[in-house]
Amino acid sequence: MNDNVHLSVDGVWAIFDRFVAVRDVRFNIRQGELRCLIGPNGAGKSTLLDLICGKVIPAKGNIIYEGKDITRTPEYKRSRLGVGRKFQVPMVFPDLTVEENLAVADNLRARVWSGLGGLWYGENPAERAEVLNTVGLENRRDVKARQLSHGEIQWLEMAMLLVRDSGLLLMDEPTAGMTAEETAKTGEIFSRLKGKHTLIVVEHDMQFVRQIAETVTVLHQGQILAEGDIDSVQNSKEVQRVYLGSVEAENASVD
Amino acid sequence: MTTTGKRTLLGYVAFCGLILVLPFLLRGNSYLLNKSALYMALAMATVALSFTWGYAGILNLGQAVSFGIGAYAMAMHLKLVASAGNPGGLPDFMTWNSVGTLPLVWTPFHSLLVSVILGIGVSVLVSTLIGWFIFRARISGVFVAIITLALLVVVNLVVVTEQGLTAGWNGITNLADVTVGGVDIGSYGFGFYYLVGITLVVVLLLGWYATRTKTGLVLRAINSNTQRARYLGYDVAAYETFAYASSAGVAAIAGMYYAVGNSFASPTFMAVPFSLSIVIWCAVGGRRSLIAAAIGALVVNAIQGALSSDLLDVSNLVIGALFVIIVLFLPEGIVPEIGGAFRRIWTSLVGYSGARPHTPKERMPGQGTSKFTGGQK
Amino acid sequence: MFSFGTLLSGLSIGSILLLVALGLAIIYGTMGVINLAHGDFLMIGAYATWYLQKYWHMGLIATLPVVFIVGCIVGLVVEKTVVRYLYRRPLDTILATWGISILLEEAVNLGAGSNLKYVQLPGMLSGDWVLFGAHVGVYRILIIGIALALLIATSVLFFRTDFGLKVRAVVSNPETAEGHGVNSGLIYAATFAYGSGLAAFAGALVAPIKSVSPTMGIHYIVDAFLVVVVGGVGSLLGLFVSAGIIGEMESIIGFAIDDTTAKVIIFLAVIAIIRFRPQGLFVSKVRQPS
Numbered sequence: 001m002n003d004n005v006h007l008s009v010d011g012v013w014a015i016f017d018r019f020v021a022v023r024d025v026r027f028n029i030r031q032g033e034l035r036c037l038i039g040p041n042g043a044g045k046s047t048l049l050d051l052i053c054g055k056v057i058p059a060k061g062n063i064i065y066e067g068k069d070i071t072r073t074p075e076y077k078r079s080r081l082g083v084g085r086k087f088q089v090p091m092v093f094p095d096l097t098v099e100e101n102l103a104v105a106d107n108l109r110a111r112v113w114s115g116l117g118g119l120w121y122g123e124n125p126a127e128r129a130e131v132l133n134t135v136g137l138e139n140r141r142d143v144k145a146r147q148l149s150h151g152e153i154q155w156l157e158m159a160m161l162l163v164r165d166s167g168l169l170l171m172d173e174p175t176a177g178m179t180a181e182e183t184a185k186t187g188e189i190f191s192r193l194k195g196k197h198t199l200i201v202v203e204h205d206m207q208f209v210r211q212i213a214e215t216v217t218v219l220h221q222g223q224i225l226a227e228g229d230i231d232s233v234q235n236s237k238e239v240q241r242v243y244l245g246s247v248e249a250e251n252a253s254v255d
Numbered sequence: 256m257t258t259t260g261k262r263t264l265l266g267y268v269a270f271c272g273l274i275l276v277l278p279f280l281l282r283g284n285s286y287l288l289n290k291s292a293l294y295m296a297l298a299m300a301t302v303a304l305s306f307t308w309g310y311a312g313i314l315n316l317g318q319a320v321s322f323g324i325g326a327y328a329m330a331m332h333l334k335l336v337a338s339a340g341n342p343g344g345l346p347d348f349m350t351w352n353s354v355g356t357l358p359l360v361w362t363p364f365h366s367l368l369v370s371v372i373l374g375i376g377v378s379v380l381v382s383t384l385i386g387w388f389i390f391r392a393r394i395s396g397v398f399v400a401i402i403t404l405a406l407l408v409v410v411n412l413v414v415v416t417e418q419g420l421t422a423g424w425n426g427i428t429n430l431a432d433v434t435v436g437g438v439d440i441g442s443y444g445f446g447f448y449y450l451v452g453i454t455l456v457v458v459l460l461l462g463w464y465a466t467r468t469k470t471g472l473v474l475r476a477i478n479s480n481t482q483r484a485r486y487l488g489y490d491v492a493a494y495e496t497f498a499y500a501s502s503a504g505v506a507a508i509a510g511m512y513y514a515v516g517n518s519f520a521s522p523t524f525m526a527v528p529f530s531l532s533i534v535i536w537c538a539v540g541g542r543r544s545l546i547a548a549a550i551g552a553l554v555v556n557a558i559q560g561a562l563s564s565d566l567l568d569v570s571n572l573v574i575g576a577l578f579v580i581i582v583l584f585l586p587e588g589i590v591p592e593i594g595g596a597f598r599r600i601w602t603s604l605v606g607y608s609g610a611r612p613h614t615p616k617e618r619m620p621g622q623g624t625s626k627f628t629g630g631q632k
Numbered sequence: 633m634f635s636f637g638t639l640l641s642g643l644s645i646g647s648i649l650l651l652v653a654l655g656l657a658i659i660y661g662t663m664g665v666i667n668l669a670h671g672d673f674l675m676i677g678a679y680a681t682w683y684l685q686k687y688w689h690m691g692l693i694a695t696l697p698v699v700f701i702v703g704c705i706v707g708l709v710v711e712k713t714v715v716r717y718l719y720r721r722p723l724d725t726i727l728a729t730w731g732i733s734i735l736l737e738e739a740v741n742l743g744a745g746s747n748l749k750y751v752q753l754p755g756m757l758s759g760d761w762v763l764f765g766a767h768v769g770v771y772r773i774l775i776i777g778i779a780l781a782l783l784i785a786t787s788v789l790f791f792r793t794d795f796g797l798k799v800r801a802v803v804s805n806p807e808t809a810e811g812h813g814v815n816s817g818l819i820y821a822a823t824f825a826y827g828s829g830l831a832a833f834a835g836a837l838v839a840p841i842k843s844v845s846p847t848m849g850i851h852y853i854v855d856a857f858l859v860v861v862v863g864g865v866g867s868l869l870g871l872f873v874s875a876g877i878i879g880e881m882e883s884i885i886g887f888a889i890d891d892t893t894a895k896v897i898i899f900l901a902v903i904a905i906i907r908f909r910p911q912g913l914f915v916s917k918v919r920q921p922s
Contacts, residue, residue, distance in 0.1 A: 076488045091486070093479040096472075103469070104476040107487055112497045115470035123469065314723055388903045392910040397666055397722040401857045402903060408854045409899045416892040527850055531730050538727060571741075575734030582728040583717055 005064075006031040006198045007052065007168055012061030014047050014222075021047040023222040024061070034194040036209050036230075037202045039219035040242070045202045046088075048219065049170045052200070053085040054078040065168065080108055084166030088173050090153045094146035098137055098156055101145055102128045105160035128163060135159045135189055151182030155189065162197075169193065171201045175208050187211040263546075267463060270546055274452045278445055285443040292442070292451040293516040294556045299455050299509035301536045301552035302462060302545045303502040308534075309542035310466055311498035312478030314400040317407035318533045321378040321503035323414070323525030325510030327421065328374030330520030331364040333430035347429070348422040358420055367435065371511065378507035379500045386496035393492070404527070411525050426521030433515050442516045451512045455549070458505055462545045465501075474498055535578050541588025550590055636766040638887045639880065644772035646879020647779030651834035652856035653863070653871050654786060655827035661865050662803050662823045664720035669710065669733040670856070671849025673828045677703050677835025678844045679740055682749045692754050696836055703832020704825040711824040716817070737846045746846055751839035775837055782830065787868055789826075799823055858902045864912025874913065 007029040014022035022044045029035050037045050050056040052063060054075035062071045070078055079085075093101050103120050106128070132138040135155040140148065145156060154174055161169055175183045183205065190212050193199060203209050209216065209230065216233045218225040226236045233239055274295070281287045300322050307313045338346045345357060364370045389402050414421045421427070433440045440446045465471050477484045477491055485491050514520040523529055533552075540551015559574075585592055652674060659665050680699045684690040690698070710732055718725045753771060760767040790796035801809040802816045810816055834852070842848065855878065863874030878898055885894035905913065 079488060091480060091483045093476045093483060095479040096476060100472060100475075104472055104484070105487060107473075107489065112470055112490075112493050115473060116465065116468045118469075119464075119467045120469040120472045121467070314726070316726070385903065388907045392907045394906060394910045397726070398861055398906070400723065400726055401666070401854075401861065402906070405854050405858060405899055405902070408851065409895055412892050412895055416890075528734075534727065534730075571734060571738045575731045575738060578731030578734070579714055579728050582724050582731065583714065586724065 004030045006033070006066065007200075008062075008064040009048075009052065010062045010064065012048075012051055012058040012063065014044070014051055014056055015059045021222055022051065022058075025219075025222070025224055026061075027217060027224065027227065029198060029200065032195040032198055034190060034199045034201065034212060034214050036213045036216045037200055037219060038204070038206075038209060038216060039225070042221075043219040044222040045219050046172060047222075049085060049172055049200070049202060052168075053083050053170055055085075079164070079166075082165060082167035083170070084161035084164060084168065085170045086154075086157050086161055086172060086174065088176060090157045092145045092153055092156050092160070095144060097142050097144055098132070098148070098159075099128060099141040101156055102131060102159055102163045106163045108164060131159045131162045134162065134192055136185060149182075151178045151185070154178065154182075154186070158189065158193075162193075167197060169197050169199045171199060173202055173204060175203065175205050183208050184211070263463075266546055267459060270549070271456045271459070274456060275449075277452075278448055283445070288445065288448045289443045289516055290560060292448045293513060294553050294560070295451045295455045296509045296512040296516060297533070297536070297556055298549040298552040299451075299458055299512070300506045300533055301540070301548045302455075302458055303505035303509070304533055304537045305540075305542050305545050305548035306462055306465070306505075307498045307502045308537060309544065309548070310471065310478065311474040311495060312396060312481075313495060313499055314396060314534070315403045315499065315502065316400050316534060317403035317410075317530055318502075318506055319525050319527075319530030320403075320407050320410050321382065321506035322510035322513070322530075322533075323410070323520075323522075324378040324381070325374040325507030326514040326520040326524045327414070327427065327510075328364065328370050328377070328507070329511040329514040330427040330430055331361060332367055332370035333433065333515070334427050335361065335365050336434070337429055337431035346422075346427070348425065348427070349419060352419045352422075354419045360420065367433070374511055375504050375507045378503045382500040382503035383496055386499045387492075390492035390495040390499075404530075407525070407527060407530055411522055411527070414525055415522050421522075424522060426519050426523075428519040430514070430518045430520075440515075442518060447516065451516070454508065454512070458508075459545055459549065466545070470494065470497070532574070535574065535581075537588075538581050538586075539577065539589055541590040543587065544590065547588055547590035551588060636764040637768050638883050640763075640766075640768050640772060640776070642880035642883030643876065644775045644879070645882050646875040646877075647776045648834050648838055648852070649855055649859050649879055650779050650871060650875035651782060651830050651837070652852050653859035653875055654783065654868075655830035655834075656853075656856050657860045657863075657865055657871055658786075658790075658830075659824055659827040660722070660860070662799060663715075663820050664722050665715055665718065665725040665824070666722045666729070667715070667824075667827075668726055668729040668853065669736060670729075670828070670831050671851075671853030672733045672736040673703050673707060673831035673849075674835035674838075674852050675740065675844075675846060675849040676706055676736065677832030678751070678839040678842075678848065679744060679749070679835075680832065681836040681839045682751050682844055683744075685751055692751070692757070692836075692840065696833060699836040700829045700833045703835075704829035706832070707825040707828025708821060710828070711821050715824060716820065719820070733849075737849075740846045744846075749844040751844060753840040771840065778837065782833070783868065783872060786830075795819075795822070858898065860912075862902055862905055862912055864914045867912070867914040870912055870914030 005028045009025060009027050011024055011026050012022060013020065013024060025044075025048060027035075037048065039045050047056060051058050054070070054073060054077075057072060062069055064070070065078070065081065065083060068081070070081065070083075073081070093104060096104065100120075103123070106124060129138065132141055135158055137152060137155055137159060140152060145153065148156060158169070158171070158174070175186055178186065187208060190199060190201070194214075201209075201212070213230040215228065216230050217227045218233055218236075218239050220242050225242060226233050226239050228236075277291060278288055281291070300318055303321075304315060304318050307315050334346045335344065338344055341347065341350075343356060345354070349357070363373060385402070385406060389399055394402075415423050417423070432442070440450065466475075473484065473489055473494055477489070477494055481491060510524065513524065536552035536555050537548045538551070539555055540549065541547030581588070652670065655673075656667065656670050659667055659670075677699045680702045681692065681695045684695045684698060685692065710729075714728055714732060715725065718728055757771045757774060759770050761770055761773070762768075788796075790799060798809070798814045798819050801812070801814055802819045806816050809819075835849075838852075859871060859875045859878055862878070863870030863872075881898050881901070882891070882894045885897055
């Protein structure tokens with residue numbers, strides 16, 4: 001196996017009752033890569049992320065992360081190994097400040113009694129500051145999370161993954177609900193993140209995908225329809241027939 | 256340290272200073288000193304409740320259980336001391352209840368040290384056990400509150416019915432003074448006042464510290480979004496049990512002081528109205544701040560104490576109405592509102608307070624540190 | 633070993649618990665309100681019966697519907713002045729209703745005095761029947777019968793009437809219900825009033841067998857809460873069975889050992905049940921107003 005492969009998804013199937021959500025999907029993602037995962041609604045993109053982060057155990061197939069077979073590893077253990085999932089619906093701590101949110105997220109070694117050993121503010125402050133800079137929230141560190149804009153909450157969520165040393169970031173529609181400005185800024189954040197982190201980004205916003213994409217994987221009805229750089233994918237007749245036509249029409253009317 | 260951090264610390268220092276100085280302001284009046292000590296004991300129990308309720312989000316309606324356990328533990332010891340001259344060392348109420356020999360449960364309480372340890376220990380143990388059951392079940396805050404209330408009702412019932420063991424309705428009265436190493440700490444002097452006062456100061460400072468540790472932060476996170484905390488892998492039940500049990504320990508200490516100061520322990524210390532009063536004081540002062548809770552307890556009790564001789568009947572009505580008003584209009588308590596009002600006045604006088612503009616309902620920490628300073632908040 | 637009398641006594645205790653728990657569960661299930669003053673509505677019902685009997689010379693049975701209405705009215709007042717600002721905030725309602733509870737108890741204290749009052753049982757109800765070889769109080773049987781009737785009536789009210797339909801609509805989606813012309817404020821008020829009326833009614837029923845004091849409510853409300861917790865909030869059947877079990881436990885253990893031990897054991901049993909089935913014995917999914 002290629003030494004550079006960070007995540008290998010090998011022939012996975014996800015079946016709910018009798019519904020096949022993911023059908024024999026296989027792909028490899030290199031260390032530091034930014035992979036975009038697109039496809040119509042119901043194509044199985046979120047389910048695929050569920051499989052990778054551990055919310056769903058595949059009926060068949062394997063998932064190898066950093067050379068380790070994590071197919072049956074429980075979600076929280078994968079989280080500690082570095083697989084970070086950012087959900088569509090942000091869930092931060094609304095009554096805590098941005099920095100406090102980060103401090104809480106940074107808990108790979110936390111226990112009740114050891115946690116009484118010192119003021120939290122003094123633990124790892126430099127790392128928090130660096131993460132805040134990466135996501136552009138360094139000026140909002142003392143703001144309560146409930147007062148953040150929608151985009152800022154999404155960035156805070158990303159920051160919470162970073163502070164846990166997540167090597168693989170699974171982003172589920174990160175720009176949903178963002179303004180154009182916020183979307184562009186998110187793209188900048190991603191370009192700062194890739195290389196050091198591996199990202200899998202599920203997205204609907206094709207303009208955004210164009211901005212950030214290296215390799216694009218297209219899912220349709222649980223299977224990989226096409227894979228390649230953004231141009232070859234958009235030019236593929238298959239993809240146009242099934243998906244891109246309708247989506248770009250949507251995006252055109254939205255913009 | 257941020258501006259807010261400095262402001263909070265200043266508040267704590269001022270409060271502690273006031274406690275140390277008060278006896279001189281009261282001109283050494285022994286009756287007032289005793290009352291102040293009693294109120295400070297109540298404040299201690301209220302501060303403990305603030306830790307579980309305002310920080311961890313656990314509404315413990317049965318704080319009186321822990322308080323009462325401490326009170327009775329101390330009372331049992333002091334009663335044995337007072338009954339040393341009786342035949343068999345038997346407390347009077349036991350003789351009245353035809354109890355022949357000292358029950359086994361009473362025997363460890365001959366020693367002051369053991370009594371204190373048992374008082375705190377039993378309280379912490381009971382809370383840990385109850386907590387293990389209810390927090391692991393992940394039931395919602397409402398049902399936690401109900402269970403703690405049910406616990407209180409049951410404990411109160413047991414204490415009241417076991418007349419031979421606990422003197423039932425009357426409580427354990429006619430206690431001796433506390434003697435530590437031969438020194439008599441009466442409950443009406445400077446000695447007792449400072450004992451309670453310094454304990455309260457220590458509790459406040461330890462509490463301040465605890466709320467700023469990682470564990471304290473996690474408790475607030477659990478209160479803010481329990482699901483998310485769980486998802487991050489925190490053992491939520493363990494943290495909640497910690498908050499509940501440590502609060503119980505502090506409440507037990509408060510109860511011990513209360514028994515000494517009153518020279519009796521009564522089932523009313525372990526009853527629903529008293530327990531809910533602690534909740535009221537916490538809500539009135541401001542449950543999200545340990546010091547606000549303490550102030551709430553002291554102020555309400557001081558006012559009640561000043562009025563009670565004339566207006567006994569009315570005071571209950573006032574308390575009930577006060578409670579309803581606070582919940583409806585001042586849910587964060589009086590102290591934070593006053594603090595906010597002061598800041599608004601300051602801002603309008605000075606033009607700017609160093610804080611960012613904010614919506615009126617939210618409090619925002621000052622902007623003193625836009626660059627990371629590496630200091631402690 | 634246990635006489636039929638003990639078992640029946642357990643059922644009658646359970647019946648009272650059922651009536652109180654029913655009101656609590658309806659109110660909590662509909663608007664997310666925990667009413668700590670619920671026990672005081674029971675107390676007010678008991679006092680109303682005493683008052684009607686003493687000053688208006690009404691018979692016990694005659695007082696029942698009047699007391700129900702009195703309970704509804706008091707509940708309505710409480711709802712309109714305080715509770716309606718606190719929907720779906722159960723922790724806040726605990727505190728606010730505790731304040732109301734204090735007010736109600738003080739008001740009764742000042743109005744009627746704190747000494748115990750007694751309500752007479754009408755002659756024809758104070759006798760015994762002999763069933764299965766045991767002497768059973770006629771009144772206790774009546775209580776069981778009335779409670780069952782009210783349970784059925786409540787069930788019909790909420791599941792077969794137009795009013796009940798509106799309540800259920802409002803519970804599941806208030807905005808949509810409003811959009812369909814349902815006045816949710818009115819529904820909430822009516823539901824709260826009904827629950828309170830049930831509590832008062834229960835108070836009237838227990839008045840002859842327990843002494844009447846301003847603080848009599850607290851034991852009933854804690855027991856009723858335990859019934860709701862065990863039975864599950866959304867299930868009438870659950871409440872019915874749970875009330876029966878807890879009532880029987882009180883009666884049997886109380887007979888075999890003593891009342892205090894019964895309460896301790898019940899409490900321990902409840903927290904054990906909660907630990908392993910937090911949603912209650914009869915609800916398969918956790919369903920709470922969000």
